[in-house]
Amino acid sequence: MRDLGVGFGYLVKGQRWVGGHGKWFGFGLLPGLVTLVLYAAALVGLGYGADDFAAWATPFAGDWSSPWQGLFRGFLTVLVFCFGLFLAVITFTAVTLLVGQPFYESLSEQVDRAEGGDVPESGLPLWRELWISARDSLRVLARVVLFGVLLFALGFIPVVGQTVVPVIGFCVSGFFLAHELTAVALQRRGVEFKDRLRLLRGRRLLTLGFGVPLTLAFLVPFLAVFLMPGAVAGATLMARDLVTPDPAPEPVSPARHTLDKD
Template sequence: MRDFGVGFSYLMKGQRWVGTHGRWFGLGLLPGLLTFLLYVGALIGLAYGADDLVGWATPFADDWTSPWQGLFRGFLTGLLFVLGLFLSVITFTAVTLLVGQPFYESLSEEVDRTEGGEVPESGLPLWRELWISARDSLRILARVACYGVILFALGFIPVVGQTVVPVIGFCVTGYFLAEELTAVALQRRGVELKERLQLLRGHRMMTIGFGLPLALAFIVPFVAVFLMPGAVAGATLMVRRLEGAEDGVGGVDGVGESTDGAPDSLAGTWPQPPGHGSDMTY
């Protein structure tokens, strides 16, 4: 549980960082606001068209007597809208990061710069970075979908499905939210998706501690827009901590310090994979 608290502390540090760097907070709001408006429009369209869509998909129920037809189609309409909300929550971060790639990468670089030490750069053109982000996001969403199917099936188990399964679901969502957010800083360091997942699995509770509060907060409309800049900043700070841990400098036990008492931001240099900064083939 201590590592969980460490992850949460980095989320708070990120919010404080953007709070003291108002210009970057303002710039970081723009992609989230644009994505939020797009999602609101899509959900409004879904709300208006869900009845017709369910009716078109269930022609076999046209001859059902009342109230069974209304109950059945009403249940499916509600389920469809809930599914839309769920998809909006798990995809909001990925889409916002994709839309705001230049903004958030600059914000992440500024965090590295102000915290001291090296400011890693990917050395890749923008279109290549966007392609990598989109590709990796789709892979993550596929993983989330697999977990979602399993948890949906487990949700029909009495008691457990109404208590334990929702908690696990939020933890899974938070874990992958943290992966998406740390990807901004890790991608600049040349760390591939497979290595990113291995790194976060090695610090699972810290990752959940960072992402779970965001998953819960993102349920509330518009909150995600205001938390995104600080979440990116906090994820960058956490990556700086993890790179120190990977180098054997510091670790998860002492928040913000290396083994010699140096600040977290000065701890270690990320080991670069072969081909980092060159024209790699993906």
């Protein structure tokens, strides 16, 4: 459970870092603002059309008496909108990172530079980095959609669908959100997609401690835009520690062991 707190600590450290570097905070806001406008328009359209979709998808309920038809279709409408919101939360980061690839690469490099040590560079042209980022984002999206469809179906189970399933959904969202954010720094370090998944699965609680609070915060309108620069900075700090092996203990020679005993 300690890892949950450590993961959340990286998120706080990232926000503090950009708070102390105002120039980079403003620099990192631009991609999020562009993406927010696009997603807001899509969610408004979904809000207006979800009830029509529910009616189209349930023709068998057309002859149901009141209030059962309204309750059933209203429940389905809420599920459709929640599913859309779930996908929006997950894909927002991927789309924002894709739109803002040059911005966040620079921000991540600056965090590495400020924290000391090596500043890894991919050495790839921008178009190649964009292609890799888009390809990996589609891989994440495919996994998210599979989980989303499964959780959407489980949402119809009484009680469990309204309690346990949303919790699992936020955990899934948090994990893949952390994966997308750490990809900025890990890709520069030459860590491939499958290796990134394996790395984060090995520290699952740490990953959830970083990603789940951020997922919940992203549900608040406009907050995601302001948290993105700090989220990238915090993910870079976390990535630095994940790929840096713990120092090996210093070997103790027999002579020194004897002296210590004396």
